[in-house]
Amino acid sequence: MRWLSLAVVALLGIAPIAFPTSYLTPLNYVGLNAIVCIGLVLLAGVEGLASFGQAAFVGTGAYTAALLSTRLGWSAWETLPAALLVTGASALGLSWLTIRLSGHYLVLGTLAWAIALYYLFGNVEFLGGYNGLSGIPALTLFGVSFADTRSVYWVVWTIVAIVMVMTGNLLDSRTGRALRVVRHATMARSFGIDISKLKTKAFVIAAMFAGISGWLIAHYLGVVNPGPFNANASIDYMFMVVVGGSSHLSGALVGPALVEFLRNWLRETLPVLVGGSSHFELSVFGLLMVVLLQGSGGGVMSLVKRYLPARAGARVLPGGERLPRRPRVAAGDALLSVKRARKQFGGLVAVNDVSFEVHPGEIVGLIGPNGAGKSTLFNVITGVLAPTSGEIWFRGERIDTLPPHRLAERGIARTFQHVILQADMSVLENVAVGAHHRAGAGAVASMVRLDRGQEQLLLREAQHQLGMTGLAADAALDAGNLPLGKQRVLEIARAMAADPLILLLDEPAAGLRFQEKQALADVLRALRADGISVLIVEHDMDFVMNLVDRLVVLDYGQQIASGTPREVQNDPKVIEAYLGGIE
Numbered sequence: 001m002r003w004l005s006l007a008v009v010a011l012l013g014i015a016p017i018a019f020p021t022s023y024l025t026p027l028n029y030v031g032l033n034a035i036v037c038i039g040l041v042l043l044a045g046v047e048g049l050a051s052f053g054q055a056a057f058v059g060t061g062a063y064t065a066a067l068l069s070t071r072l073g074w075s076a077w078e079t080l081p082a083a084l085l086v087t088g089a090s091a092l093g094l095s096w097l098t099i100r101l102s103g104h105y106l107v108l109g110t111l112a113w114a115i116a117l118y119y120l121f122g123n124v125e126f127l128g129g130y131n132g133l134s135g136i137p138a139l140t141l142f143g144v145s146f147a148d149t150r151s152v153y154w155v156v157w158t159i160v161a162i163v164m165v166m167t168g169n170l171l172d173s174r175t176g177r178a179l180r181v182v183r184h185a186t187m188a189r190s191f192g193i194d195i196s197k198l199k200t201k202a203f204v205i206a207a208m209f210a211g212i213s214g215w216l217i218a219h220y221l222g223v224v225n226p227g228p229f230n231a232n233a234s235i236d237y238m239f240m241v242v243v244g245g246s247s248h249l250s251g252a253l254v255g256p257a258l259v260e261f262l263r264n265w266l267r268e269t270l271p272v273l274v275g276g277s278s279h280f281e282l283s284v285f286g287l288l289m290v291v292l293l294q295g296s297g298g299g300v301m302s303l304v305k306r307y308l309p310a311r312a313g314a315r316v317l318p319g320g321e322r323l324p325r326r327p328r329v330a331a332g333d334a335l336l337s338v339k340r341a342r343k344q345f346g347g348l349v350a351v352n353d354v355s356f357e358v359h360p361g362e363i364v365g366l367i368g369p370n371g372a373g374k375s376t377l378f379n380v381i382t383g384v385l386a387p388t389s390g391e392i393w394f395r396g397e398r399i400d401t402l403p404p405h406r407l408a409e410r411g412i413a414r415t416f417q418h419v420i421l422q423a424d425m426s427v428l429e430n431v432a433v434g435a436h437h438r439a440g441a442g443a444v445a446s447m448v449r450l451d452r453g454q455e456q457l458l459l460r461e462a463q464h465q466l467g468m469t470g471l472a473a474d475a476a477l478d479a480g481n482l483p484l485g486k487q488r489v490l491e492i493a494r495a496m497a498a499d500p501l502i503l504l505l506d507e508p509a510a511g512l513r514f515q516e517k518q519a520l521a522d523v524l525r526a527l528r529a530d531g532i533s534v535l536i537v538e539h540d541m542d543f544v545m546n547l548v549d550r551l552v553v554l555d556y557g558q559q560i561a562s563g564t565p566r567e568v569q570n571d572p573k574v575i576e577a578y579l580g581g582i583e
Contacts, residue, residue, distance in 0.1 A: 008253070016153050024149050026260050028220070031156035033256035035213040037241050038160075038167050038249070039206030044238065045246030046171070047202050048183045052234045053094075053110035056117035057207040059229030060087045061214025063121060066133040066224040076139045076219045080212075087211030088204050095200045114234045121226035132225025139219045152220050159216065160253075163209055166447040168249060173446035174458060175201075177433050180422055186384055187420040191498055192408035192437025201443050245299025247424075254300050323438050323461045325499050326411060328531035329360040329395065335533050336381070336502055341390035341400075343373075343380050350376040352557040353390065358502060363524060363534040365544045365565075368554035369577065374537045375417050377554070378504055381535075382414050383407050395501070408437045411501030415491040415508055417537075423480025427471060427490055430479045431462035434497030465493040469523060484511040489520065502533040509540045521547050545569070553577070 015027060036054050043049045064086045065079040074082075098109040122130045138147035139155055146152050170176050178193045179202060185195055218224050236259075244255025329335055334357035343351040351373045358364045366374050379385040381392055383404035392400040399407060413434065421430050435458050441451035466472045469489050474482060479490060488508055495503055505524075509517050517540070524534055524547060538544045544551070544565075551568040553561040555577040561568050568574050 012157055016150050021149050024153050026264055028149060028153055028156050030253075030256045030260050031153075031160045032213050032216055032220075033237065033240060033260070034160050034253050035163055035216075036210045036237050037244070037252035037256055038163050039209035040237060040241045041246060041249055041252045042167065042170075042179065042202050043206050044241055045248070045251070046176075046179045046182075047199060049099075049199065049203070050107050050238065051110045051203070051206065052107055052231070052238060053114040053117075054206070054210045054237050055229045055231070055233035056114040057087050057091060057210035058214040058217065058233070059117060059121055059224075059226070060090055061211030062218040062224045062229070063127060063133070063214075064211075065215045065218040066136050067127070069136050069219075070133055076137060077141075079219075080215055083211050083215040084208050087214070088208045091204045091207030092200065095203045099196060099199045099203060111231055111234065114229075114231045118226050118230045121229060128225070130226060132223060132227075134223040136218050136222045136224065138222065156216060156220075159212060163212070164249065164253075169449050170205075170443060170447045171249065173451055173455060174432075174436060174439050174441055175443045175446050177425070177429055178436055180425060181433055184420050184422070186404075187416065188433075189404035190382055190384070190408060190414055191434050191494070192405050193433075194403075194405045205443065241299075243299055245301030247298060248301035248305070251299050251301040254304075258300060320460060321457065322464060323435060323457050323499070326501065329501055331360050333396075334358065334393075335360050335362075335395060336535070337391075337393040338377075338381065339391040339393065341377065341380055341392060342388045343376055343385060344388045350557050351380060351387075351554075352559075354552075354554065354557075354559045355390075356552045356559070356562055358533050358535055360501075360533055361528050361531045362550070363528055363536065363548045365548035365551045366535060366537045366554065367539075367541075367544060367551060367568075371556070372554040373557040374554055375506055376557075378414065378506055378535075378537065382412060382504060405437070408498055411499070412504070413495040413498035413500035413502075414504035415488070415495055415506055417506040419484065419487045419491060421479040421487060421490065424478055426475065427477050427479050427482065428459060428462050428466065428475040430490060431465055431494045431497050432458045434465075434494035435461050435499070438499060461497055462493075465496045468496065468526075469493040470519060485513065485516050488512065489516070492520070492523070496527075500532060502535060503527065505534060505536045505538075507537055507539060509538055509543045517543050 016024060019027075036058060040051065040054060043051050061083040064083040065076070068074040068079045068082055069076065094113055098106060098113070101109050121127055127133065138145055139152070140146065144151075146155050171179070175198075178188065178198055181188050182193065182195055182198055188195055217228070240255035240259050241251060242255070243258055244251030244253065336358040338354060338356050340353045340355050341351055342349070342353050354377060356364070366377065368374055376385065380387050380400070383399070383402055383406075387400050390400075391398055394407075394410060394412065397410070399410065422433070438461070439454045439458055441454045445451045463472065463475060466475055469492055471486060471489060471493060474486065479487065482490060488511055492505065492508055495505075509520060512520060521543065524536075527534060536544070536548065548565060550563060551561075551565055552559060553568060553571075553574050555573075560573045560577060561571045563571070
């Protein structure tokens with residue numbers, strides 16, 4: 001992949017020297033579109049947010065630059081921070097209305113914003129109406145004017161390179177990992193990721209990239225009018241990202257390049273083939289795109305990736321300092337207290353007034369038949385579901401009113417009944433997600449590489465936990481390539497990276513072989529010896545009975561027994577409901 005990147009950089013570097021102006025003009029537009037598409041890769045490809053309003057943000061940046069330069073006489077470089085500020089502020093305001101939407105509602109919301117702003121640009125006299133604003137000065141730097149296509153090329157592609165590098169840095173960071181797992185909302189929140197805040201950040205960053213493109217367009221063309229910023233342009237940007245490959249950063253370059261040059265080629269070639277002027281190019285272009293996407297549903301870069309060497313996993317410095325651990329709680333009062341917890345879904349009572357405690361350094365099993373309410377109770381304890389009534393206390397603090405991402409900070413970590421991993425991220429990176437709340441470097445610090453020390457600490461922590469769970473040799477593999485048994489162990493390693501005081505495990509032994517179960521039991525006993533409590537849901541009775549200190553038994557949402565494994569084994573209610581007379 002590195003040689004391919006170098007080849008592209010070399011080609012772009014010699015283009016102004018080797019190619020005539022007629023080739024540089026479409027290259028400039030490829031670069032301008034690519035800046036917008038990089039932001040859309042963050043939104044659509046990484047976060048799964050389909051925004052059809054990016055052209056409106058391009059227009060916001062362009063009109064801000066135009067107004068300040070023509071009405072107030074600001075220089076082009078003075079209008080840049082203003083364009084970023086206005087675009088970012090408008091995106092922040094819009095995000096409050098749209099980020100909570102999902103699916104087609106989000107698409108319609110952003111599309112409505114694009115349409116509304118287009119008509120605003122065209123109907124406000126101060127903005128020049130549909131004729132727009134003209135006389136916008138060209139970019140100048142140290143007395144050198146960038147007024148012609150050849151000189152503007154260097155500015156456009158320098159900014160493309162800067163935006164690409166900053167976005168690559170962002171994705172290769174704590175914030176980038178959080179962005180990539182945000183689609184798994186329940187899991188992400190369970191490890192301290194504030195999803196709403198993170199989505200807003202990505203939305204604003206993508207809008208500011210679009211604003212940069214608009215600023216460049218204004219000073220490149222010298223005129224701004226509403227035409228290029230309509231809803232069709234927003235659809236065009238999204239189309240380019242899909243064609244290039246929305247899950248690949250390089251797709252933000254490939255998509256605009258392919259679309260721009262194919263359109264130009266058809267515009268020049270079709271009239272010659274069919275004779276005279278022709279308006280068939282859009283129809284032919286659409287057919288060609290359909291054929292192309294048939295061969296690669298994930299875009300061109302997904303097709304190219306099949307023939308490229310596998311990417312190297314995240315590199316970690318050997319040995320060295322690790323993240324600080326939270327103090328362990330001394331034996332004594334209950335660490336976790338569940339007090340008459342109840343959860344109803346309409347008329348269905350899934351958890352019916354359940355009460356129990358977990359003490360520091362204790363392993364407690366939560367068992368019962370399928371449908372007994374065990375996973376629902378886990379979700380209530382971890383804040384995924386709000387209890388209908390009752391209370392959950394942790395270290396003397398009531399937590400059932402707190403959002404899930406706040407519980408990770410207090411020392412609660414969990415796994416899931418059905419494995420939730422980011423399949424295209426490495427094993428090491430998946431585990432590092434668990435330690436998200438243990439660092440604080442934000443998006444801006446990540447983009448300019450000021451987070452490297454913290455990043456190494458996070459990755460060292462992840463590597464340590466992989467060593468503890470026997471997965472160190474798999475660190476560089478994509479998590480999706482692991483067998484199910486190892487994926488379950490990976491979930492435990494991720495939870496341990498959160499530095500929990502209590503670990504909630506939902507059927508961790510499912511899919512494990514006998515030796516793997518024994519190794520897991522050894523890991524859990526080591527955690528107990530380290531002062532970490534464990535609450536475990538499990539159907540493998542041999543595994544549970546030989547591991548836990550106490551058991552809580554549920555049946556149809558009700559707590560029917562609690563006590564030591566021997567006491568529970570001999571309880572008539574348990575034998576009748578579940579155990580079937582296990583000796």
